[in-house]
Amino acid sequence: MTAPAQPSRWKKLGELPHAATRIFAVVRAIYRHPLREKERDFFVINAPDWVNVVALTPDGRLVLVRQFRYGIDDFSLEIPGGVIDAGEDPVAAGLRELREETGYVGTRVRLLGSVHPNPAMQSNRCHLVLVEDARREAALAWDEDEELETLTRPVEEVYALAAGGGITHALVLDALLLFRPHWERLRGGVV
Amino acid sequence: MTAPAQPSRWKKLGELPHAATRIFAVVRAIYRHPLREKERDFFVINAPDWVNVVALTPDGRLVLVRQFRYGIDDFSLEIPGGVIDAGEDPVAAGLRELREETGYVGTRVRLLGSVHPNPAMQSNRCHLVLVEDARREAALAWDEDEELETLTRPVEEVYALAAGGGITHALVLDALLLFRPHWERLRGGVV
Numbered sequence: 284m285t286a287p288a289q290p291s292r293w294k295k296l297g298e299l300p301h302a303a304t305r306i307f308a309v310v311r312a313i314y315r316h317p318l319r320e321k322e323r324d325f326f327v328i329n330a331p332d333w334v335n336v337v338a339l340t341p342d343g344r345l346v347l348v349r350q351f352r353y354g355i356d357d358f359s360l361e362i363p364g365g366v367i368d369a370g371e372d373p374v375a376a377g378l379r380e381l382r383e384e385t386g387y388v389g390t391r392v393r394l395l396g397s398v399h400p401n402p403a404m405q406s407n408r409c410h411l412v413l414v415e416d417a418r419r420e421a422a423l424a425w426d427e428d429e430e431l432e433t434l435t436r437p438v439e440e441v442y443a444l445a446a447g448g449g450i451t452h453a454l455v456l457d458a459l460l461l462f463r464p465h466w467e468r469l470r471g472g473v474v
Numbered sequence: 475m476t477a478p479a480q481p482s483r484w485k486k487l488g489e490l491p492h493a494a495t496r497i498f499a500v501v502r503a504i505y506r507h508p509l510r511e512k513e514r515d516f517f518v519i520n521a522p523d524w525v526n527v528v529a530l531t532p533d534g535r536l537v538l539v540r541q542f543r544y545g546i547d548d549f550s551l552e553i554p555g556g557v558i559d560a561g562e563d564p565v566a567a568g569l570r571e572l573r574e575e576t577g578y579v580g581t582r583v584r585l586l587g588s589v590h591p592n593p594a595m596q597s598n599r600c601h602l603v604l605v606e607d608a609r610r611e612a613a614l615a616w617d618e619d620e621e622l623e624t625l626t627r628p629v630e631e632v633y634a635l636a637a638g639g640g641i642t643h644a645l646v647l648d649a650l651l652l653f654r655p656h657w658e659r660l661r662g663g664v665v
Contacts, residue, residue, distance in 0.1 A: 302493030
């Protein structure tokens with residue numbers, strides 16, 4: 284049960300390409316342990332940053348999208364989101380994805396926080412954005428192969444869905460966790 | 475702004491290997507759209523299921539681990555967890571990972587829920603397990619290259635860390651979201 288006081292910071296020596304796809308790349312990252320002088324390689328998935336959007340309507344509902352997801356070979360109930368373009372601001376990307384996927388636009392916008400989808404093997408981040416006063420006013424602009432059902436549900440019903448297994452997307456649940464304190468503040472104004 | 479009433483369920487025709495690593499495989503999944511009669515391939519990451527453990531001590535603290543993570547090339551503050559062995563029960567795997575990584579064991583154990591790390595491109599699930607009455611009583615059994623600092627913090631301090639960006643691991647934050655209603659019930663007994 285002896286443990287070092289602090290885990291060591293491995294030194295990254297470089298990374299080698301391992302596999303490429305349209306949406307992410309797999310690299311072999313070469314690391315050296317500073318004390319043990321030992322080299323090891325670890326596989327890392329590199330992808331652009333992502334954004335997920337909590338869009339709150341004036342009557343206290345959240346905008347949800349339901350779509351078929353190839354990763355799980357099934358439908359998934361989520362909040363809108365997508366891939367951030369190179370150089371694009373996360374909040375701007377959130378507004379863009381919300382508008383393109385659902386036609387909703389909003390006025391007050393803020394970053395709720397940024398998370399790492401998987402620090403063990405994935406380098407990118409997912410930014411979580413809150414859009415208040417969301418209203419359906421724009422035209423849809425779906426990517427090729429995108430088919431979405433847009434729906435809205437009262438905020439508390441969304442939290443109940445999350446608690447009961449009706450929403451299982453890890454990054455969507457993160458957005459709900461970080462939205463919670465804002466909702467405690469906002470709910471007085473909208474309900 | 476016209477949208478189909480329901481998005482279609484694509485039919486999976488099969489998957490082809492694309493890249494292999496020690497911890498996950500990348501496949502090219504071939505799908506056909508049922509109405510458009512169009513075939514498309516999508517890259518999917520297959521990995522074993524994972525488990526993350528919310529371990530609550532008798533004095534109302536959570537067990538945390540701090541370790542260097544190769545994916546983000548930095549340290550990360552997390553709850554214990556790891557890869558579920560083939561055929562292993564998620565709750566048993568949670569107890570095992572908790573014990574191996576931190577030396578903590580517990581009595582009352584339950585599944586808080588199961589999430590999809592990324593339904594868009596990843597097939598596996600992460601199971602979130604609650605262990606109550608956690609006490610440090612066992613010997614550590616780290617995997618090769620594992621170096622962990624184990625610490626405990628009061629539950630509310632952990633939620634404050636999560637809200638403030640001190641915990642960024644998406645699947646850890648999911649566990650905190652799903653633990654919240656249990657904590658509301660348990661806090662009377664431990665604080």
